[in-house]
Amino acid sequence: MLKKISVKRLKVGLHIYLKDIPWFKHPFFRSNFKIKSNNEIYDIQGIGCEYVYYDAALSSAEPLIEDSTSNVPKTSGEQSTKIKKERSIALRKRKEAFIKTEKKFIASAEKADQIMQGILKGQISFCEEAEQMANEFADFFLSDAETTLNLINLSSSDDTALYYHSLNVAILSCMLGSELGIDAVDMRNLSLGALMHDIGKSKIPKKVLYKSGSKTKAELELIKMHTFYGVEILSTLKDVHRDVMKAIYHHHVINGKGSYPSSVDYNSKSVIAKIVTVVNVYDNLINNRDVNKSLTPHKALAYMYKVYSGMFDNNVLGHFIRMLGVYPPGSICELDSGEIAMVVSIGENPLLPEVVLCDLNVPKNEAMIIKLGTDIDSKVERVLAPKDLTADQLKYLSPKTKIGYYAEVKDKPKE
The missing domain is CATH 1.10.3210.10 (Hypothetical protein af1432)
Structure with missing residues (x-):
């Protein structure tokens, strides 16, 4: 169950949800995650929102009892936003390449x-x-x-x-x-x-x-x-x-x-x-x-x-x-963060595939293809069956009825 909380009571270990904040207005790749550092708290406070939501069951800490009186650094969120913008460009290119691959298959x-x-x-x-x-x-x-x-x-x-x-x-x-x-x-x-x-x-x-x-x-x-x-x-x-x-x-x-x-x-x-x-x-x-x-x-x-x-x-x-591999493309998984994702590509490390996250706060056509362990610090916790998903989750991840496979030359990292 989600509870509303002031951004001034955030603490490392809380699993928070940026429910009412558009994806493009915050510096994070996900709209729900466990806070791992004070810098992430500053970034959240730097967005300008007064509150977020947290899930006590997924959290490893309790919120602060009283509002923090610490001043938010003026540059909070700026560097993270810049990094997100740069990485978003790369992710968008990856998705565009994926769409081209789909067209090649058809x-x-x-x-x-x-x-x-x-x-x-x-x-x-x-x-x-x-x-x-x-x-x-x-x-x-x-x-x-x-x-x-x-x-x-x-x-x-x-x-x-x-x-x-x-x-x-x-x-x-x-x-x-x-x-x-x-x-x-x-x-x-x-x-x-x-x-x-x-x-x-x-x-x-x-x-x-x-x-x-x-x-x-x-x-x-x-x-x-x-x-x-x-x-x-x-x-x-x-x-x-x-x-x-x-x-x-x-x-x-x-x-x-x-x-x-x-x-x-x-x-x-x-x-x-x-x-x-x-x-x-x-x-x-x-x-x-x-x-x-x-x-x-x-x-x-x-x-x-x-x-x-x-x-x-x-x-x-x-x-x-x-x-x-362990998680063939098309597998629906639960990550260690509690998020639901679908594997869309396997590469060098079969334990850290590329996935599409099921984030209902992000429009489906804007959902990025994320590399586990690189773009986000998460790994697969378990494989799910379609029946384990809600109707909205299933529609978001896999609205079509058949699975196809197509191979491409792997992108080499730039030296």
Whole structure:
């Protein structure tokens, strides 16, 4: 419960809320935090407000009994405001770059859509475009550049779901292939196989593919045919590598119940097909057509480790889990400060990802992407499920229904 308090009674250890003060009018990156120094008290008093709110449960101290008679330094807030302004510029640039990345993902998904439609019509030029697109992904991950994996929040319909899914699987497969150290030839075959792995679903009637509720046995058997249809479609094109075909035909082959096609021996699978299998399952878990059945990225990895260990290649699965880190993009977390945040990017330190803070006092379109441990001195305390959030918090952090991933070259610090 929040209590109103005079700024003259503030003390180090109080967890305060700047509820009635616009974000751009105070020198802090957050509108609620625990006071750690007298300078922060001076900065708050220097804003010119008469009161703030504090949360006794999150505080490690009690307010002063009487108003402090100390004079506030004349320069209070000025230096902090200057620092905030400088850092805000950098944060704004980071957000602008993030928006550009989101646009690149959507453009790539639209291109994948056009390519698949062209291939279905038997137009050879689109096969060449598919190889070019796949090679671009492969070459990106074959380069020595350090990459960061970014979250893309998407609104998705049945018509776009297939292409978003194919793009997700291609990007994550190439990233995993890089982690496993596969060579250039395998990387290019992996990229194309992952991008085209579900093209056979285009031959399944939509009323069957997107049927709500339980499917009949006959409908399930028809959907399983998409691996065969995928190979059949690409067989009409020239020079498609055998390993690409195997990735498409084998991506539902596992070492256990539910494997198909049943005629394929699990031990005959190539590492390329094993990679696509792992990534395909992960993306289906986090992007279930029924949003209520989608798992959070964190829970999806835990589920895969628990359920699929032994059914997948454990080396491939282990590398995939380590690659996405402790807090995969899309994870909703509670910080040690008590704040709620969503992970949007993982980089060098998987324990200190980049996040968007859920601060309802800051307009959503002005919310910055914050680096934990750098921009603010906080770390992740625990991972939350969407049900742990209020409706307003959930809307603020993740208003869309699908998760996409896109990789970019990591910014190097200026020397």
